[in-house]
Each structure stands twice: as C-alpha cells, then as structure tokens.
Amino acid sequence: MKKYVLFIVFLFFLGFHNFSQNSFVVRNKKQSDKVKFKLINNLIIVPVEINGVNLSFLLDTGVTKPILFNFLNVSDSLKIKHTDTIYLRGLGEGERIMAHRSLNNVFKIGDAVKLNQDLYAIYDANLNLAPKLGVPVHGIIGFDLLKDLVVEVNYSRRFLRLTNPDEYRYKACRKCEDFNLEFYNNKPYLNAVVDIQEQAIPVKLLIDSGGSDALWLFEDDERGIASGNHFFYDFLGHGLSGSVYGKRSKIDALHLNSFTLKKPNVAYPDSLFIAHAKQHRERSGSLSGNVLMRFNVVFDYQKAKVVLKRNGNFNDEFRYNKSGIELAHDGVRFVKESRSRIAEKENRQEDGNNLQGKQIFFAEDFKLVLKPIYAIVELRENSPAFKAGLQIDDIILSVNGKPAHHFTLQKIMEMFYEDAGKHIRLKVERNGVDLSYNFDLVNPLE
Template structure:
C-alpha cells in the first residue's frame, strides 16, 4: 500500500546543555517492557506520562532533549517547575526560538521511569504537529530513551521493547545486518551508500526517525552528491527555525550493506535551510521514516550499533504526491446528518396495505455533528491542483463525491499518491462559497 508523506523535520541543536543526573530504569523483575505505538505517516507516536499526565510523544532519534509543544499551556497542567528561558536553533531559514527549560520532572514510558528529567517547552504554534498528523502530539523525545536502554523497534507489529542493557540477550539472526553507529551531539549516524548517475557514493547520514520522508542529501559537487536535471521544487517540511524548501528527485539505489532499495525518493534541501545541520562537516544528509519503517531494528547506543531486519514494508514502492496538495487538520465544522436516511435522502417503508408496494416519506429530521475539517496548506507550483484553480486555505468538503469528514487525514492524502492519470474531483469551501474542481494526477517528473 502506498503511504503519503507529511514532511516534518525536527533536527534540534542543543549545545552545552548537558545531561540531568537521572536515568531510566524498568520497574519490573524482567527489566524489560513492551510499549505499543501508533505509526502515522512513517512516524512513531508513543504514550508517555509526565508528572502524572498521559500524553502522546513522537519518538525521534534526531533530538537530544525532550520537547513539549507549549502553545496550549501544557506546562500548567504538568506542574512544570524550576524553569529558565533559553533560545534554540534548528533547521529552517527563520530566527532562533525561545523555549522554557524545566528540571526535576518525572517521566514514565510503560514500566520505564526516570526522575529529574529536563524538559524544553516551546511556545511557537507553528511547530504544532497535531494538525499535520491529524492526531494529538504533545512533544518529542529521543536520546534520553535510547541512551539508557537496548531499544527494539518493531515497525511491522508496531511496538517498542525497552530493555536494560545488562538484561538484554541477543538472538542469532542470519538475515540481519549490523551497522556501527557514530554520534555527534548525542545523535546517531550511519554509513551507507547511494548510487547517483551510476556512481556508488559512500555517505554518512543522521538516523532521523522524526522525519517522515525517505532520504535527504546535502549537495556537494566534490563528492558527487548532486541533483540531476530530473527534479521538481517542493516544500520539504517545517524545522525548528522555519520552513524548508528544496528539490525532489530519485536516486538509482540506496544500499544498506546487502539491503538494497532501488529507485528511492530523495530530497535536496536548499543550503540556507540546512546551514546549522552542516556544522557536522562529515554529514551528508538524513535517513528518515520511509526507509526506517522497512526494517525491524535494534538500537544499542552503549555498544554503538544498530541491527536491521527486513519486514513486510521492505518492498513497498516509493511514490510522490501527484496532486501538489498538502492538507492539514483545520479544526472542526458543523455537518448536517439526517436520521434514518437512505442514500437518496428519503425514508423508504414497506406498504402495509397488502399491495407489496412501498411508500416514500420525506423525513427532514437531522442532527448537527462536529466533524474534522481539512484545509490546503501547501500547493506546489505548476502542479495539477494549482493549474485547476485551487488555492491555499481552501477547505476540502468532498473527494470524488465522498465527504471529506469520512476520511482520516492519512486516508485523504493517500488519494493524491495513487497512479498518474487518476481523476480527482474536489468540492471546496472558499470564504463561505462552495466550488468544484477536477484534475488528473500527474507524475511530478
């Protein structure tokens, strides 16, 4: 099944912040625990408890400290204390972002508990993941989990297993590949190989489970990492310091030792957006969720290794959005739903006069229900949707005759990743006026 990508990028740079004195421990006799997660747009969403309040967090190998999105004043509910203001910088062309640093927080993930956890609350509403995923996400956590445990990620069955290192027992796996990890600012890097224009190029990539894309490469003529003539300009995602744009293309192969992914999607972010990411001079890009989900993985930060085993997603084809539309959850709207209504809008009852006939009764009874609303938030230049006349801000009311509220955000976006040539009919609300548009999906190349 094709999966759409919602391009969200959080590569935070925390310099000279240090670690808290606490560490995670598992509060059971097995010193191991299994945590089920949701896989949304190639992203892992886990349940996490902070100071007694249960929240949903993105598991992101690309962050060194936990982040809370505080635009809804979550910190008031969490009773966050001992705070100080700091400024953070990440991907994007914008300015630094103010955050509130808090110490001495209690975190629980299943049976794993940590005291004295540092947290960073960010107040910028633009970093809200919930509308982009259509599912509540309150924050991001990464290194604090991985550094204390052996972490198994089973993408195919959607669970994590956290095990204290002294209790972990490796199982022999003839179909696995193990890689050495390198660390920079507490983030893991892996050495793999890409094939561009029939040339095999070794690359060092950040393992970024917090990105839903496939592969990002930083252009560098001397190493042969460059986008060819076959590409299109696109919005790539939101970073801590603003929006990120760049070029999308394809590479011949992505090789992780014996595991080879052919005709893989690649993005080349523009140089201004990634100037801080390139402080690690040996870094060539990022390996994100649409590759990682194709493997079940075992991370061992203590030994500096990650082990990969192919899963049921491995052969899933890489695809691009062929409409040019990016949608986001945009609150709710009132929908009129008729009670006991047939597809024709009328009640149909059997006649009781012995004639075996039927009678039609118009039943105007209805109820008003709150349903999710979806808005166009990005529109690729010269895309089929833009040429058809759609605008950023249009609320999508129906797709091919089916009300949009009957879809999840993921299901709705999936329609735009279908085969080229498929006809898409959209009804939208533009400033209170209903408009109809249609276009065919097109290969962006």
C-alpha cells in the same frame, strides 16, 4: 540475621532508586515492556506520561532533550516549573526559538520510568505537529530514552520493546545487518553507500526517525551528490526554525550493507535552510522514516550499534505526492448528521378510550456533531491541483463525492500518492463559496 538482611535490601533499594532517578528504567520483573505506537506518515507517535498527565510524543532520533509544544498551555496541567530560558535552533531560515527549561519531571513510557527528567517547553503556536499529522502530538523525545534502554522498533506490528540493557539478549539473525553508530551532539550516524548516475558514493547519514521522507542528501558537486536535471522543487517539511524547501528526485540505489533499496526518493534541501544541520562537516544527509519503516530496528546506544531486519514493507514502491497538495487539520466544525431510530405510536379507537395496540415505525431526525476541517497549507507550483485552480487556505469539503470528514487526514493524503492518471474530484470552500475542481494525478518526475 534479620537486621543484616533488611540492611542489604535497603541498600539495594536505595541504589536502584538513585539509578532510576537519572535514567529510564523498566520497572517490572521482566525488565522489558512492549508499548504500542501509531505510525502516521512514517512517524512514530508514542504515549508518554509526564507528571501523571497522558500525552503523545514523536519518537525522534534527531533530538537530544525532550521538547514540549506548549501551544495549549499543557504545562499548567503538568505543574512544571521553569528554571531558565534558552534559544533553540533547527532546520529552516527563521530565527532561533525561545524555550523554557524545566527540571525534575517524572516521565513514564509503558513500564519505563525516569524520575528526574528535564524538558524544554516551547510556546510558539506555529510549532504544532498535530495539524500536519491529524492526531494530537504534544512533544518530541529521543536521545534521553534511547541512551538508557535497548529500544526495538517493530514498524510492521507497530510497537516498541523497551528493555534494560543488562537484560537484553540478541538472537541469531541471518537476515539482519549490524551497523556501528557514531555520535555527534548525541545524534546517531551510520555509514551507507548511494548510487547516483552510476557512481557509488560513501555517505554518512543522520538516522532521523522524526523525518517522514526517505532520504535527504546535501548537494556536493565534487563528490557527485547532485540532483542533475531530473527533479522538481517542493516543500520538504517543517523545522524548528521554519519551513524547508528544496529539490526532490530519485537516486539509482541506497545500500545499507547487504540491503539494497532501488530507486528511493531523495530530497536535496536548499543550503539556505540547513546551515544548522551542516555543522557536522562529515554529514552527507539523513536517513528517515520512509526507509526506516521498511525494517524492524534495534537501537542499542550503549553498545553504539543499530540492527536492521527487513520486514514486509521492504519492497514497497517509493512514491511521490502526485497532486501537489499538502493538507493540515484546521480545527473543527459542526456537521448535521441524520440518524434513524425506532419509534412506537399507540393506536386507539376514534373515541380515544380503547387501546388498539402499538404501531412501530422508523423515524429520522438530525444531530449536530463536531467533525475535522482539512485545509490546503502548501500547494506545489505547476502541480495538477495548482493548474486546476485550487489555492492555499481552501477548505476541503468532499473528496471524490464523499464528505472529507469521513476520512482521516492520512487517508486523504494517501489518495494523492496513488498511481498517475487517477482522477480526483474535490469540493472546497473558499471565502464562504463552495467550488468544485477536477484533476488527474501526474508523476512530478515525468
């Protein structure tokens, strides 16, 4: 009898082990785990452990295999072995990017583990998200995690809940909307409706959690998807194959079944930069982070559906950058900081022999500490900052009288999205010279 029981247990363990090698599996009694994430510029940054090394990855529904940005030679610590070389193509007008494929890596996200994960290591130093976001980002993960588990994204409380599909239970939810997913090249699409110039237009949108904008649409005059005359030209973001530029505007509304978002931001990327994205001929654009963060989302790829539940961000106003400045983290520098400390001094008689007590006083000294440097990397032509005289590569020293290093990168950028008319004072360093500039924020669509 004991041998029989042991044999059954062994078979169960062997089956579980083989299953977990080729899939993400939550390995705890609940078969579900909660993982906190950072929300930076509408993007989800989640902790990922690879081969025992703790890293941070962007959760991007628009990618298939995990990508490792190996600009710091992270692969040396991960002890990964390259098996072959491939070339990846993404948004932008640049050339294809060389990547090295690595097999049999151990991935761990919370209690979710996969023992046999392949990834693609990219060595191009220009593909580095950390300077743009101000926090370390070592790579991107998407389909391989989402296909194996039910993934809840709680944008309002900033955590993921990862659950083995057989154990996930849906709760009755009158404030939720279910959408059927369609997949093309392992990327998820849903159907929605946009109102443009009083015309309701059905659209098929890629769900792109790796984009920080609200909505991208591909212009199609025959279908009425066009910017009209009310737009401004701007930098839209970075793709694997380079920068992307295009028009920014607003549309009347976006309808996601019963949910209606009024006056959402929309970007119309130039066709030159999106040739790769338009391989799926039925695709009309992308639904990205500035819309997704207004919901708590359940991705259930095995049932080919996604569930949206509106959260406290739903009615937030859609805003544009009213300065024209895009900043990035540009290294660190030593900054002298003062510090006060309590000191003691012994009081003695004039002959120096008899102790008369101690005198306590405050002393001030200085220390050198490393602080982040923020530099202008994009500057919209004819924007308030452009007209004031600011230039690309200017290093920001202070914002409204406070040292720039007292702020996070995200906090400074948030200031540029505030109400039109707000006065901004910047002190910058240019070629070793300190310069001061002033401008008021202006709505670029007015």
